[in-house]
Amino acid sequence: MKTAAVTGHPIKHSRSPLIHGHWLKKYGMEGAYGKQDVPPETAVEFYSNLQSHGLVGVNVTIPNKEAAFKAAQTLDDAAKAIGVVNTLWLDDEGTLHGANTDALGFLGNLDQAAPGWDKANKKAVVLGAGGAARAIVWALLQREFTEVYILNRTRQKAEDLRDYFGERVICDDWDNRSNTLENCDLLVNTTALGMSGQPDLEIDLALLPTHAVVTDIVYTPLITGLLEAARGRGNSIVDGLGMLLHQAVPGFEKWFGVRPEVTDELRDIIIADMEK
Numbered sequence: 001m002k003t004a005a006v007t008g009h010p011i012k013h014s015r016s017p018l019i020h021g022h023w024l025k026k027y028g029m030e031g032a033y034g035k036q037d038v039p040p041e042t043a044v045e046f047y048s049n050l051q052s053h054g055l056v057g058v059n060v061t062i063p064n065k066e067a068a069f070k071a072a073q074t075l076d077d078a079a080k081a082i083g084v085v086n087t088l089w090l091d092d093e094g095t096l097h098g099a100n101t102d103a104l105g106f107l108g109n110l111d112q113a114a115p116g117w118d119k120a121n122k123k124a125v126v127l128g129a130g131g132a133a134r135a136i137v138w139a140l141l142q143r144e145f146t147e148v149y150i151l152n153r154t155r156q157k158a159e160d161l162r163d164y165f166g167e168r169v170i171c172d173d174w175d176n177r178s179n180t181l182e183n184c185d186l187l188v189n190t191t192a193l194g195m196s197g198q199p200d201l202e203i204d205l206a207l208l209p210t211h212a213v214v215t216d217i218v219y220t221p222l223i224t225g226l227l228e229a230a231r232g233r234g235n236s237i238v239d240g241l242g243m244l245l246h247q248a249v250p251g252f253e254k255w256f257g258v259r260p261e262v263t264d265e266l267r268d269i270i271i272a273d274m275e276k
């Protein structure tokens, strides 16, 4: 029986077992998917020896994504560009492959929930410059946005991303976030603001065109204050839960050989768990 797991430190709150467990059952597969706490000091060694732990592959979460990057023997384009790995799998020859599926998860979510969202492909505004923003900026450049604005409380981190990704990335001051929305086709919140227990994201949407799509990668609550405000003025909105579900797809396919579907049934299972 093939076994995979989510790994990180701590790991007990991960919802990945619920996602993969649902797919294993749905597709009638004999595999298993568990949780494994892997302290960062042992992480590279652990990932380099997945077979001896009885694993065909893993998801990797905080704080081990850099260790997984180091352990992987091959990297997909996203992992190379983003610099961290969240999915590992062994092939039949025992080669350890690494991928970053956050960007695919972000794109898969928008493709499913707002078909045509990338038609205009002109100006995107990304709030935040942390780990998730790095994957999202790369994803938007892949979809040929001509201008990707990044605004972050700590401006230097936005500038680091601009230096890394090049001239289509433009930095602006965090305090200018409401003004940057003029002519914007896509607004993305990648900060922790708006998440339960965190302060609200304060932004005035008055200048945002009504055709713009607004997405928040925070998914607790599912409809954040930003999404509520955007919906109230007629913008299309996409919540962040789909990103979590879509980023899981490539790993399941590599480990178990079936490309799983992100369905409303799966969303409802995760939402019910969030409400517990």
Ligand code: NAP
Binding pocket: 105, 127, 128, 129, 130, 131, 132, 133, 152, 153, 154, 157, 190, 191, 192, 193, 195, 199, 217, 218, 219, 240, 241, 243, 244, 245, 247
């Ligand atoms: P991270 O690397 O720690 O980055 C956090 C970001 O939030 C930084 O840009 C930070 O700005 C900003 N921030 C935090 N508190 C702030 C405040 N009070 N005012 C202004 N900015 C603030 O985290 P991450 O991994 O990028 O994740 C960011 C969020 O996305 C988290 O809520 C996470 O749960 C969520 N997420 C969701 C998915 C999904 O699948 N839907 C995937 C990944 C992450 P500074 O740089 O100034 O500190």
